[in-house]
Amino acid sequence: MAVSNFSTKDLVSGGIFVVAGAYFALEALNYEVGTPFRMGPGFMPLFLGSVLAGLGLAVAASGWKKPDTEERLTPSWRGIVLIIGVVIFFGATIRGLGFVPVVLVSSFVAALSSRLNSPLFSILLAITLTVMCTLIFVVGLGMSVPWFGPWLGM
């Protein structure tokens, strides 16, 4: 992945900015741009998107002749997949399954995303967290969400 003579960090982050800027600017063309006097909804995003793309190029260029020296750690794919999975699971099922089952499953899976946690420890942690969260958020703070949701026939 290392391009000689270039900082990978700057190259990649610059690239991200260019892509994001281009997306916002191009999408903004679908909206009315207007004039400086009466700016339409597309004016600011078009302008800022172009600026962002320009800045991205500058960031990438600033990495020239500054190759990365420090060694980076490999990302924990297991952590990323499980944690993001938990967030999506939580959003997708909180209405259907209800608070208790969702929190129980979520905390169990989230705990598993660390290699240091054994399944038994994760189960114990999940039960503790579920009791704690239910007491704090549902009982204590009166959050309006059912303990068990409609999908479970309750």
Next chain:
Amino acid sequence: MDIIASLGLGFSVALDPMNILYCFIGVLLGTLVGVLPGIGPTATIAMLLPITFSLSPAGALIMLAGIYYGAQYGGSTTAILINLPGESSSAVTAIDGYQMAKQGRAGPALATAALGSFFAGTVGTLLLAFFAPPLARAALNFGAPEYFALIVLGLLVSIALAHGSILKALAMIVLGLLLGMVGQDIYTGQPRFTFGIRELYSGLNFVSVAVGIFGVAEILRNLENEKGRDVMVKAVKNLWLTKDDFKRIAAPVVRGTVLGSVLGILPGGGHILASFASYSAEKRLSKHPEEFGHGAIEGVAGPESANNAAAQTSFIPLMTLGIPAHPVMALMVGAFILQGITPGPNVINDQPALFWGIIASMWIGNVMLVLLNLPLIGLWVKMLSIPYRALFPAIVLFACIGCYSINQNIYDVYAIGFFGVVGYVLMRFGCEPAPLLLGFVLGPLLEEHLRRAMIISRGDPTVFITRPISATLLGLAVLAVVIAVLPSIRKKRKEVFVEED
């Protein structure tokens, strides 16, 4: 208005037994959550915001303010004890505080932080009391061009001393501004960048963005390296300061307070800027600059005071102009609005009891903070001995539950995941997340005021330089960038940041 009478009114509100209780709960909760590794004031307030919904406006805001400085203080505690700052401004405290802790001087470091914070908090509160009303009156003269100039100043000042590369900080701000434009256009109602999802019409939820980009991204980064993140400082002995220590911290505390008070007023990361500025000032003024980075007590005293003074004075733009100086203040704006109050120049006249009550409660909160924290340092250390592997699942869950409970909107939960990944990727490639969040908060305001100013001036952009206040503010903004780009200052920036690793 007579300050004494106003403060009297304020104290009568703040000393109401219920409000004292709310203030205490706020400070306690803020400290408890803030002391958790990796959770700073932003995430703490975001999570605890729903608690205050059912309270009276004064009670809710007093409690939130308590949570804010409680969390601020709690964040410094973790920075000192385990070198894990809960937010960017306590990163500076970690430099020397952690070194002190490693040398077995965690007690004096924590005590310095507490005392410095208390002094700075007291001064900051007084300044707020004296200068908020005139500033509020001046704010009534502010039109769209002035607001626009002020926001530009805030954004640009935040780059001037931000971490690392200026270009990247600038790009992150612009990205934040763009993300702030997701949702319906304020003037035409046209939905923008929503992918046709109705739930996005009202824009991205700030709490989701903040929790994702700070909380979840931080967890993903910590999972990279699972060893070596245990409590390494077990014994906190010798809590109190020696006479020599007192002598050494007096001047840095005063200087830090002055710097923090001034910079805290600026919208846009003033408090972050304050602690960095104070650290480099102390290093330059010290007779023993070589001690910095190796446990110099001045390196804790100055930035901590600056940080807390700025925390108090950053309420000035919020309460007088309705402009959030930084992400936490943006959450406070949300809290005001939820209570049916529009923060801005009119609060002081329409709701004097609320306005002065909050100010008075800030001082009471600071007293409580010192009383609470000095004896409890031993307990904080025990709490920190919870291993990280048990802590982070709790953080993920609190984030999801907290965001969902605000609007019962599941897209707010998905946004946490999305911004968690975005924040993680950007952090990996050397971009600081703080400027993005600032841009996100100020983006809609920037667009609104720019468009309004252009309509008023009939499309003439010179309006920004022909009106004196806006011209001055824009001039300061340009100056801030020039100073940031000047090579000599750049060298100083490097000196400050090198020691952080």
